[in-house]
Amino acid sequence: MDDRSFIITPDSFRRQLAAYHFFDVNLWMPDPSLQSFFDGSSLKSVLAKAGSYQIGRAIVATARGYRQSPVAANQELTEAIADLPEAYGAAMLAPDASYEPGGFAAYLERLIARKVVLVRMFPRKLNFALTDWCLGDQLAVLEQRRFPLMIWHTETDFDTLARLCERHPDLPVILEGNDKKLLYHNRSYVPLLKNYQNLYLETHNFIQYLGYEFFDQQQLGERLIFGTYLPANDPGAAVAPILAADIPESLKRRIASENLENLIAGIRK
DSSP states (O other): GGGGOOOOOOOHHHHHHHHHHHEEEEEEETTSSOSSOOOOOOHHHHHHHHHHTTTEEEEEOOOOOHHHHHHHHHHHHHHTTOTTTTTTEEEEEOOGGGSSSSHHHHHHHOOOHHHHHEEEOOOOTOOOOSSSHHHHHHHHHHHTOOOOOEEGGGGGGGHHHHHHHHOOSSOOEEEEEOOSSSGGGGHHHHHHHHHOEEEEESSSSOOOHHHHHHHHHOOOOOGGGGGOBTSOOOOHHHHHHHHHHHSSSHHHHIIIIIHHHHHHTTOOO
């Protein structure tokens, strides 16, 4: 490998950013509970910061969904993104969603109509079990729709995650490394990715040295989903490792946007 491939100048950085059409799966509304690396007081300002790194689209979540009422937070979120063409929604789910008018399937349909394209669960923060006996109707509907579910690795354990992926093979599950480094768990998540084709890994905390190269060698690059964790994380920390990675340009494009686009396109009507 030519050592010059690791050199990124400001001009080349800007050119590469524009070429990959980054689509962020992990952007959050400003919230007092979230540390922020810049003074962003509104969702528009956070999206503008993402745009300065040529991140043209983002899936937005709100911390209110795991601190208070997920249903109320979802209402607030969908209102906030309604008139923002670059923004989509990540709704928060808990068992309560099954008791919404018309049942969970009808509730999910209403969320989809308001630009929600994935859901998140926080079973430890919200005190419920990530199991079929607790969430069976929701998991069945999500799997039938192939609707992506995103979860922090600190909100579950790897055995539970394996059972979830095995029992629901048509349910796309995105694992996010938060709020502790995922680095220390690669001996667990790599075998999981190899065993379960419906498991994906969000990248903002994917900081393993030569990790992208390893995933390319192991033919796991299709399972990486780009995310920044804005505004708590600098978007440069998320995009730079992809730009610098010694992997094919086609794989960089897939990680930057196409893998996520394919997940959303795969949602069933």
